[in-house]
Amino acid sequence: MAASALCNTFLTPTSPASRASYLSPPKSSVLSFSSSRSHTNFALQFRKTRDKSRFITFCSSDAANGPKEETPIELRYAAFPSVMDINQIREILPHRFPFLLVDRVIEYNPGVSAVAIKNVTINDNFFPGHFPERPIMPGVLMVEALAQVGGLVMLQPEVGGSRDNFFFAGIDKVRFRKPVIAGDTLVMRMTLVKLQKRFGIAKMEGKAYVGGDVVCEGEFLLAMGSDSGQ
Secondary structure, three states, X not given: OHHHHXXXXXXXXXXXXHHHHHHOOOXXXXXXXXXXXXXEEEEEEEEEOOOOEEXXXXXXXXXXXXXXXXXXXXXXXXXXXXXXOHHHHHHHOOOOOOOOOOOEEEEEEOOOEEEEEEEOOOOOOOOOOOOOOOOEOOHHHHXXXXXXXXXXXXXXXXXXXXXXXXXXXXXXXXXXXOOOEOOOEEEEEEEEEEEEOOOOEEEEEEEEEEOOEEEEEEEEEEEEOOOOOO
């Protein structure tokens, strides 16, 4: 507030004669200093005139652009949206502990695509053996988690699916880019590429991310209407 006031302060001689002497180039001394506390730069110019001394102040303030109070880190990041919670997921997928690998659906287009998350914690039952000294989520379980998200896309009456006859039939071009460790949040997107209703085969593309980086990707085949799948 003080810096703002000073920015608009312009003290000049009151009499016309002294005003004229001010406008002529007199001898002057300039004092400049910087206030680190308010981040305001002042240029003070002291000019002597015949009548009396006058103090002219010019101000350039960057206080408005100064550092603002930071938001606490726990309040900076919004939680993932919940389009489908764990209870709704359990109504669609037949999987149960310890093999249900989808915790929440954050985007859902039945028969088209879905985005879901898996919170990877040290309490997951595979970590004691994979590995005791360096807990890494097994790649095959990332593939399984992606397939379950694919199941959420396809297990809908409008796309011909049901929880009684939908199976993981195959994978292709799977790549593991980075390890997934305890504490990570695995974000998985599965998208339907082609559906052959005559043969009951759905081809899907899947990608899994941690912190925006791809950690796993591949192509998936999901089969409907046959008990021969795995």
